[in-house]
Amino acid sequence: MIYVMGVSGCGKTTIGKLLAEEFKLPFFDGDDFHPKNNIKKMSEGKPLNDADREGWLQILNKLAVAQFQDKGCVIACSALKESYRTILNSNLESNVKWVYLNGTFNEIYSRVSKRKNHFMPPELLKSQFEILETPRNCIEVCITKTPLEIIKTIKDSMKSKFGLFGLGVMGKSLCRNLAKNGFEISMFNRHVDGVEENVAINFKNEFKELSEAQPFDTISDFVNSLQTPRKIMLMVNAGKIIDLVIDDLLPHLSEGDILIDGGNSNYKKTKERAGYLKSKNIHFIGAGVSGGEEGALKGPSIMPGGDKEVYKMVAPFLNAISAKDKNNLPCCTYIGPEGSGHFVKMVHNGIEYAEMQLLAEVYDILRTNGNNPSEIAAILEGWQSSANSYLLEITVAILQKKEGNDWLVEKIMDKAGNKGTGNWATIATAELGVPSSLISSALFARYTSFYKEDRVKLEEIYGAKNSQKLKLTNNQVLEAYQFARIINHYQGIKLISEASKAYNWELNLSEIARVWTNGCIIKSMLMQDLVEVLKETNNILVAKKIEPQLKKFKPSINKVVSECVLNELAISCFSESVNSFNAYTTANSPANLIQAQRDYFGAHTYQRVDDETGVFYHTKWNN
Structure with a gap:
């Protein structure tokens, strides 16, 4: 439904007819629907008032509603005031497009003066300008353009953005x-x-x-x-x-x-x-x-x-x-x-995989200690003051959900699917040579879960796992969880940082963390902290805010992992977090033996700690 409006003489009829042609809609000129009294009054040089126009506007609205129920139409109508347009819009809701033909008094007066056989004399034009209220949310077009230019402008403006x-x-x-x-x-x-x-x-x-x-x-x-x-x-x-x-x-x-x-x-x-x-x-x-x-x-x-x-x-x-x-x-x-945007989203999903796996491992530890899902939910709710995240919140809601008298989570088959981004992130971390091992551990945990039949058969062969309670406090589990999350985020951010260098992307890590503080699956209190941390350093493990936390949580992660291993509880991401941290924080690793082995069977050479020149050596080991 299109109304073409403006003062008399602005070209409403001409533009209205062209628009109707363009959109294959019926056209109606509002002037043709004026009551005889209105025409007589204007012919005598008297301006119409609101009362004169009300009945005319209602007639046009009824016409518009009837036409809209068919296929719509174009109506040329002065519609000078907002109150007039409200009447014309009645029962049409938001299905109306307004086209406002705008011009100066002198431009339009010149046109009106040249009209022949029109009931409105040029002298009334001033009264129309005096009551004109510029419409909001309209397609406004200057009348100095040619009719074809005006039609093109209107058509373009009516298209979606x-x-x-x-x-x-x-x-x-x-x-x-x-x-x-x-x-x-x-x-x-x-x-x-x-x-x-x-x-x-x-x-x-x-x-x-x-x-x-x-x-x-x-x-x-x-x-x-x-x-x-x-x-x-x-x-x-x-x-x-x-x-x-x-x-x-x-x-x-x-x-x-x-x-x-x-x-x-x-x-x-x-x-x-x-x-x-x-x-x-x-x-x-x-x-x-x-x-x-x-x-x-x-x-x-x-x-x-x-x-x-x-x-x-x-x-x-x-x-x-x-x-x-x-x-x-x-x-x-x-x-x-x-493709940096999709790379960052891929790593986001990789971090998400590990965050979800860590919560699954927390759930497994707490239920092994005799807690039912509602009790686990209550424990996790208590963690929200210090370690809250979107995933923690939805985990609480999931654990509280019941179907009848039973917890729904306990009826769900323990086979976790994936849609590929964790796989791609694992491939990317291997290709770039970055040890983002929690992502791959979380992915392989999902893969392992999918072999349900094998797991059932192997438990029959090797026996059920030790079901005795773990010698762990809930606070130790919380601190281990916090430790593992820091390592997970370190590894994910490290992967983005190394990709940025390899592909010359010049990524802003703090800004990436900022857009992850809301709206996304991995938003958390930790992510809020990382926005500021990453302004100072790309390596969050050396950050002043992170260092004391890791030192505080380290005894708990050691205790949790050792207890779970001794009691045969699978905790792939918890254990990987402490293993990778121990590797990161060891100045002298056993990799010298690996490099010697490589040189032995493949002549891959090695560097020496007592030679600072960086020269590569090869030894004939079997001589």
């Missing part, structure tokens, strides 16, 4: 988030007969905030609904599907358009896709998005990577929908070039 491709759980939540932040969006979901039909339009009708969103299941219509340069966020499964979607979109895109991959794509593939699209003059941003369904709706943490100038074009949208940190700054920042 941002497109979302893929209406899965995350895609839908981001659409609602964008709409709530006042953005005009277009939404696309594929059409598959009998499987996915009218997904976008049904979704639009489900939520009030989407009343102005444009739904599509045809790619060409979706792309054409967007202002150029187009900004399209892809929320589809990572992998080959991304490439298929890009191939489907390309024929409809124009040079300078921007695609944003908001999925968990492999950072190497992101770099490849950016290079491929660059050859087509299409921009590509790889943006990690963390927070799950709730985060996507209320404010996720967003990690975009790519060309910095291109990022600036999409930053207003991403900043608006992201979570906000303690200083109300968006938990979204330019990460760096190429």
Whole structure:
């Protein structure tokens, strides 16, 4: 429903007819619906008052409502006051577009003076300017442009500013988030007969905030609904599907358009896709998005990577929908070039894997000590004052959940799945030669869990584990947990730091920690501390704030790990945290023997501690 408004003589009828032609809608001139008394009054040179206009405006509103129930229309109407526009909007909710044709008094008076056979004399124009209230939230166009230029401006302004491709759980939540932040969006979901039909339009009708969103299941219509340069966020499964979607979109895109991959794509593939699209003059941003369904709706943490100038074009949208940190700054920042955004999101997920495994190990220790899930939840609630995190909070909620008289967690099969990012992070840490061992330990713990049948059979062969209580206090378990978390974050941040050096990304570690302080799965009190720590050093183990904590917690991690090992309780991440810390803090390791072995069978050479020149030696060991 389009109203073209402005004072008499601004060109409403001309533009209205052209717009109706363009959109294939009926056109109505408001002047044709004036009561005879109004026409007589204006012909006599008397301006209309509010009472004169009220009945006329109501007639036009009834016409608009009737036409809207069909396919809509274009109406040219002066609508000079906000109160007039309120009447015209009645029962149309937010389905109205206002076009305001703006010009100076002299420009329009010159036009009105040249009109022939019009009931309103030029002298009344002044009275219209006197009561004119400039509309808000309208498409304002200067009348000095040609009619064709005006139509083009209106058409461009009526297009959506941002497109979302893929209406899965995350895609839908981001659409609602964008709409709530006042953005005009277009939404696309594929059409598959009998499987996915009218997904976008049904979704639009489900939520009030989407009343102005444009739904599509045809790619060409979706792309054409967007202002150029187009900004399209892809929320589809990572992998080959991304490439298929890009191939489907390309024929409809124009040079300078921007695609944003908001999925968990492999950072190497992101770099490849950016290079491929660059050859087509299409921009590509790889943006990690963390927070799950709730985060996507209320404010996720967003990690975009790519060309910095291109990022600036999409930053207003991403900043608006992201979570906000303690200083109300968006938990979204330019990460760096190429696939750095997806790399950082991958490491985020790797840290998340280890954080989840540590909580699973805490759960196992506490239940071995005779606590039921509700009692474990109560213990963990007590930890929130010193070690709170999003994952700790949801673990408490999970452990409290009952199904009837039974705890739901105890009915869940102990087989943990994964979607690939932990695998990629483990590969990346191996490729870069960085010992981020807690990530790989957490991943392999999930892999081990999946062999349920083998585990059942092997327990029958080797016997059930010792079920006696562990000689541990809850505080010792808490301190061991805090110790292991620091090592996990150290290793994850170290992986990002080394990747930054290897790929010349120049990543800001403190800023990355900052965008992880809210909206994401690994937000925590520890992450808040790391924002400041990482401003001083890239190695958190030497930070003044971290050093005393590790020294304090070290006896507890030693006690917890030794007790669990002696009682045959698997604690892969707890044990790895202390093993890796012991390795990090040992000046003289046994690796000299390994290097001698390598030289023995492979002539790989070695350096000597008594030669500071760095020269490499080889020995014939069997002589």
